[in-house]
Amino acid sequence: xxxxxxxxxxxxxxxxxxxxxxxxxxxxxxxxxxxxxxxxxxxxxxxxxxxxxxxxxxxxxxxxxxxxxxxxxxxxxxxxxxxxxxxxxxxxxxxxxxxxxxxxxxxxxxxxxxxxxxxxxxxxxxxxxxxxxxxxxxxxxxxxxxxxxxxxxxxxxxxx
Amino acid sequence: xxxxxxxxxxxxxxxxxxxxxxxxxxxxxxxxxxxxxxxxxxxxxxxxxxxxxxxxxxxxxxxxxxxxxxxxxxxxx
Numbered sequence: 001x002x003x004x005x006x007x008x009x010x011x012x013x014x015x016x017x018x019x020x021x022x023x024x025x026x027x028x029x030x031x032x033x034x035x036x037x038x039x040x041x042x043x044x045x046x047x048x049x050x051x052x053x054x055x056x057x058x059x060x061x062x063x064x065x066x067x068x069x070x071x072x073x074x075x076x077x078x079x080x081x082x083x084x085x086x087x088x089x090x091x092x093x094x095x096x097x098x099x100x101x102x103x104x105x106x107x108x109x110x111x112x113x114x115x116x117x118x119x120x121x122x123x124x125x126x127x128x129x130x131x132x133x134x135x136x137x138x139x140x141x142x143x144x145x146x147x148x149x150x151x152x153x154x155x156x157x158x159x160x
Numbered sequence: 161x162x163x164x165x166x167x168x169x170x171x172x173x174x175x176x177x178x179x180x181x182x183x184x185x186x187x188x189x190x191x192x193x194x195x196x197x198x199x200x201x202x203x204x205x206x207x208x209x210x211x212x213x214x215x216x217x218x219x220x221x222x223x224x225x226x227x228x229x230x231x232x233x234x235x236x237x
Binding site: 022023024025065066069070072073075077080082083084085086087088089090091130131132135 | 169173174175176177178180181182184185187188189191192193194195196224225226228229231
């Protein structure tokens with residue numbers, strides 16, 4: 001496997017762990033964003049870190065989006081107080097539609113597989129104009145298109 | 161006391177995001193509620209009937225997790 005294959009595998013594995021942990025039945029684009037934010041040593045990670053988006057900040061932004069979206073229909077997750085369920089370490093998780101779309105967009109942004117780098121993966125996640133990721137970034141006061149532009153700018157100057 | 165105004169999201173993006181968030185909340189709630197019931201000694205058929213799903217579906221989805229967590233599962237009523 002090439003370095004980019006290992007990278008994609010690593011962010012999907014991390015995304016799966018996040019999805020399992022939050023009780024999701026599929027890995028979605030926002031779980032991949034967590035994976036990208038957690039994987040150090042890449043231009044994608046540097047762009048996110050420069051915007052203050054470490055893994056914890058991404059998680060907080062996603063939690064806030066979740067609570068905000070529920071509040072628009074009058075639901076408070078804090079009102080639900082059952083004990084936290086035991087996660088299933090073996091539950092198999094599908095790659096959800098938003099994650100597949102992000103990967104497709106990442107591949108489309110690169111000029112062939114040999115050109116594909118972590119920054120393309122971040123660009124793929126950031127290209128979504130609707131959905132959980134853009135809403136979470138907006139609520140955190142971040143400019144999604146600016147982040148996308150910065151990720152793209154790294155392609156000319158950084159090799160990984 | 162006046163009745164509260166009903167909450168209606170004005171932005172379609174909010175309404176759609178609320179649907180996605182409610183599905184996630186329902187998934188979490190199901191995990192927690194099934195675990196709570198099984199710890200309290202409920203049977204699979206009763207849990208399935210209460211959820212409105214088949215016994216096979218609820219068992220397949222939750223039994224491995226609860227077995228791994230050491231919850232004593234009742235085989236029969």
